[in-house]
Amino acid sequence: LKRKTKKYDKAARAVKQAAVLGAGIMGGGIAYQSALKGTPILMKDIREESIRLGLAEADKQLAKRVEKGRLTVLQMAEVLNGIRPTLSYGDFGRVDLVIEAVVEKLEVKQAVLAEVEAQVAEEAVIASNTSTLSISRLADSLERPERFCGMHFFNPVPLMPLVEVIRGERTGELAIATTVAYARKMGKTPIVVNDCPGFLVNRVLFPYLSGFTGLLAAGIDFQRIDRVMEAFGWPMGPAYLLDVVGIDTAVHARNVLAEGYPERMKEEGATAIDVLLGAGRLGQKSGAGFYAYE
Numbered sequence: 001l002k003r004k005t006k007k008y009d010k011a012a013r014a015v016k017q018a019a020v021l022g023a024g025i026m027g028g029g030i031a032y033q034s035a036l037k038g039t040p041i042l043m044k045d046i047r048e049e050s051i052r053l054g055l056a057e058a059d060k061q062l063a064k065r066v067e068k069g070r071l072t073v074l075q076m077a078e079v080l081n082g083i084r085p086t087l088s089y090g091d092f093g094r095v096d097l098v099i100e101a102v103v104e105k106l107e108v109k110q111a112v113l114a115e116v117e118a119q120v121a122e123e124a125v126i127a128s129n130t131s132t133l134s135i136s137r138l139a140d141s142l143e144r145p146e147r148f149c150g151m152h153f154f155n156p157v158p159l160m161p162l163v164e165v166i167r168g169e170r171t172g173e174l175a176i177a178t179t180v181a182y183a184r185k186m187g188k189t190p191i192v193v194n195d196c197p198g199f200l201v202n203r204v205l206f207p208y209l210s211g212f213t214g215l216l217a218a219g220i221d222f223q224r225i226d227r228v229m230e231a232f233g234w235p236m237g238p239a240y241l242l243d244v245v246g247i248d249t250a251v252h253a254r255n256v257l258a259e260g261y262p263e264r265m266k267e268e269g270a271t272a273i274d275v276l277l278g279a280g281r282l283g284q285k286s287g288a289g290f291y292a293y294e
């Protein structure tokens, strides 16, 4: 996969300065990975508290690397220096690539994208880390939609190698090439996919998860299924995976997929994840999902 996308390198715009919008779970991870691989990045949020959390997350990831002897304390300081937290668009004029990672709401993202487009240079590329929204619809708020594409990372960003680069209806080749090359520079494995519900990974993953919830409805114990899938060789079973992803996030993505592919994703009534969501058991982030966490 990595070699296949090398062809984009020549057509790409060099990214000397990056920016990420949103300092949440994903924005913090993207900033960390970018700085770790040598590209300075502005990390903008609207809340100071979020920025503190984003930086604390980067700090934690780096401390782990130091502990494992993969980074010196000096290198750790350099990486942290590469992340510039900000509450304003002050320095966005010299940014080559902006990665939007704010909350998953169409209107919020469209407003933020239009706002940032007015701040960056003509040639800057803008990408969205959306997991479920249409890249073509997000582009509706932009004056130059050809500069825009999807750049879908997976959680946790430092650990997950794949990045989906999504081509919307009006995405230009410079945006694709720049985003692909930058994903490679971040040490990731990019793949280019067309804009459709679930892109590629979730189109494959959610029918599998729906098979899992179907088995639960038939009375099979979720822990047994997890053990079976682990013995099959997967790093974790479906119940644990759903707890890591977040039950609310999974229900939302499942709904998007069900709407996009009604015949493939047909499910009768409330599934186990709907029940967990109703009970407020959101997975690891809330302390309990399928499993209970300390």
Ligand code: NAD
Binding pocket: 021, 022, 023, 024, 025, 026, 027, 044, 045, 046, 047, 050, 051, 101, 102, 103, 104, 105, 108, 112, 129, 130, 131, 132, 152, 153, 154, 155, 245, 249
């Ligand atoms: P999060 O809630 O942890 O972070 C969102 C951040 O955006 C918050 O810090 C919030 O203060 C900030 N924000 C809100 N409005 C803003 C604005 N106008 N300008 C700047 N910052 C603003 O969310 P997250 O889990 O990091 O998800 C962010 C995006 O990444 C979403 O689109 C989500 O679908 C996508 N995504 C999430 C995951 C995941 O597993 N969490 C995986 C892949 C993609």
